[in-house]
Amino acid sequence: MDLFLQLTLAGLAIGSIYACVALAVVMIYQATDHFNFAQGEMAMFSTFVAWAIFQSTGSIWLAFVLAVALSFVAGILIERIIVKPVESAPIFNQIIVFIGLLMIFNNLAGWFWEHTTKSLPSLFPEDMGFSSTLISSHNLGVIVFTLALLLVVFMFFKFTKVGLAMKAAAADPDSARLVGVSVGWMLALGWGLASAIGAVGGVLVAPIVFLEPNMMSGVLLYGFAGALLGGVNSPGGAVAGGLIVGVLENWARQYVPGGSELGLTFALVLIVGVLMFKPAGLFGRVVIKRV
Amino acid sequence: MIRPNALTPKLALSFGALVAFGCLVPLIVEDYDSYQITVAFSYGIAILGLNILTGYNGQFSIGHSAFFAIGAYTAAIMVSHFGWHPYATLPFVAMAAFIVGFLFGFPALRLEGLYLALATFALAVATPQILKVDALEHWTGGVQGLFFDKPGALLGFSIDQSLYYVTWIVFVALMALTWALLHSRSGRAIMAIRDNPIAASTMGINTALYKTTTFGISAMFAGLGGAFFAFANAFVSPDTFNFFIAVYLLVGSVVGGIVSIPGALLGGLFYVFGQEYAEEVSNLSDLIPPPWVTFGIFLILMMYFAPFGIWGAIERGMARLKRVSSS
């Protein structure tokens, strides 16, 4: 029983990271109707920036806040400068631009900071008065932080004017323009927020998986799967999807025969299976109704 | 380039010229270059399959690496374990890849856009894992993969030249076949499904059958490409056929021109030689970032300046020339 619990909790912890990535992916999707393949690499780059700031200031929280802020700005700039020219181009062209960004960020990080594994301290120190072999304080912090983040995002979209404007811009750009929403800047804002969320995910995951240029490639795959499982129109769905994928993969590895070799395969087969019955994701439809 | 050009003497002549030029190339360049271009062709064949599926039929796939792998491994297994001559395996490669693609087409019917992408992506990610499974190790060679001899030299040409010619002939044959397909009634149906699936089915087109068959055909092309890739390198190994191959195939497809036939050839060449040039640019100076950064910048610039791919740019260039000369 202990193992099951530990696997589940570990799954939730790593699942929270997938959830962060999924959230970033959904954020961009909600704002721009497209998937940004470069999300993971941008998050990794942000984490390196955080590391660099930490090296010179010694404070992980300061590094975290600055990295998130810088990522927010960078996201906006990237959208306005690099993505804008292909805004109205066919979807494939945008995907290629994203792939180009992916390559650039991944290799630039390696060029600037080298490829050796680096460690980043946890935002949640060990001596928080909580310890257990079931789950580490960092992992617990990650889960709690992600849920808090989700709450913030949810409230942003539901209760703020800007959030509403963003949703409008994505759902119906023309009508949105007519009521005075600056669609272009809403897109940029979406990117900025997504990059910021990605940076959060990166700093949360680095203490678990360690920092190096390829840190996020595995995570992005699962985050992507999580977002689709949950439903790309739903931030809550994305988070749920990420958590489910994290737990599912751990269970599949341990409890399915042959799972140790094919863990990822089983998880993906299951996700695709779910999509057969709910083609818009587990929670996709519900949110559409709400909007 | 929404639909392929009609059969005019000009088209036939251009095609003939292309085939002839392709045949001349190995005689002018070294063996190494022939080998490289052969690899480009093998990608090109797979990209042609992707163009049919995504460009002409509107079904999104980032999983073609799986079919590429199936083709490569089918050929490798038949050559290594059963001693078949490499070229003799091609019909079986085509069949195996077609069947898998066709079967995959069924669940794909239920999924649209992004979700289909996820399903194909799942397939791509699962492929190396499945190839490495201990239970299949006897056939697949497990993590080490399978090694075999390249197809032998033909008619006095070198080994590399011979493989080049066979690959080129198959490639142009497939291009002609694709053109014929797209010009037939089936082709119109395929494109109608892309443009307006509801209208298409209202008009009596069996969209399910067409979509799954197109998937099969597309997979078949990718499988053939994979087989030639295996021949060129004389081995297959599981981690080679990872998800990134699928991404690069998509990149080659879009850069070449996803809704086109010649675009596949251009895409394959871009895939191989784009990397080469990126490497050369980066080696010019220590201040220049690594090759993949340069390549990424290439890609983005391509999308700005050639949004319909290289072939699209060529066509538009030619159209503009025509307008200028006739005014």
Next chain:
Amino acid sequence: MKLKRILLAAVAASVMSGGAAVADSTGITDTSIKIGNTNPYSGPASAYSVIGKAISAYFKEMNTKGGINGRTIEFISLDDGYSPPRTVQQVRKLVEKEKIAFLFQSLGTPTNSAIHKYMNQKKVPQLFVATGASKWGQPEKYPWTMGFQPTYDVEGEIYAKYVLDNVENPKIAVLFQNDDYGKDYRDGFLRGLGDKKDLIVSMLPYETTDPTVDSQILAMKDSGANVFVNISIPKFAAQAIRKSCEIDWKPLHLLNNVSSSVSATLKPAGLDCSEGLITAQWMKDPTDPQWAETDGFKEWSAWMDRNLPDADRGDVNYGLGYNVSKLLHHVLDNCEDMTRKGIMGCAANVKDLELPMVLPGILVNTSPTDFYPIQAAQLSKFDGQKWALFGDVIDASN
């Protein structure tokens, strides 16, 4: 002087005869040698590209001092992204277009496997490959390929023997990377266990695309294992060490050499969590104070100061790059027959060579029937600060 003229004439003759099989000196002239290399400068194994950088720096410096054996070294190192088909492409380019004399320290097991046959068919030396797989030491079948570092399977056998000799009632868990390298180690370990393979209670793979190995560690603890054989690259090794620490699992932990670097693996994992780890070493860890006063270390350190001052000193791969460059330097310096075959012959004639960043007592030895230059290692235990060697140097050359 006469000898030089004869040599010159021979070289000219062989070049003019189009590289005849006997005296093939492609890429070698009186004043220069072209050496090729492939390294993963991008992709999943990019951490090892440090080796390429180190070698590059070594040759660059040597060139300012008149080169090696009177010849300038033109070193061409290409990125293969750890992808075997790309390695085939790059190596063919090096051999057929750049016309290198030989390939040196090309990195990776699957990547070198892809070009193994080709190099031998073309009769181009594939020298001192950067992988510990066991297949590189077969001079009868593959006379043009030679390994360098101690092989993985011998290391695996060393661990097996240690477990059988020192643990009462061992219950063994094995974590391994699901590829050529991981399985080579694993198979070596299994071979070392002989008929006691049933002592293994858990054997779990991981992929490099997996974000963590946490679930594997949890499962291993649950299996009741008291011995843990950790066959993983630094990132995952660090994760494994840290997770075991977190869940209070304290088996006898045997860590494979490729991840034994203090700065790349143990520091991120946590030095206190790494206490008690055992590995089989053959190189000096650069952060280990016990070597600080040795000549070898000082030589290497000064070289780093001159050539790579901003590099991460803790990365053991800089030491590896330096070691293998020195080996090549020695081979070429003492080689009279500067042709491909001659160089291969000289490489197969190294006797008791000491390298600066290799453990004392471990010497390089090759012969026409022994293509494994280094076949010895010594066990060491991590004391929370450094690797403390114990026991004797274990020599596996036979």
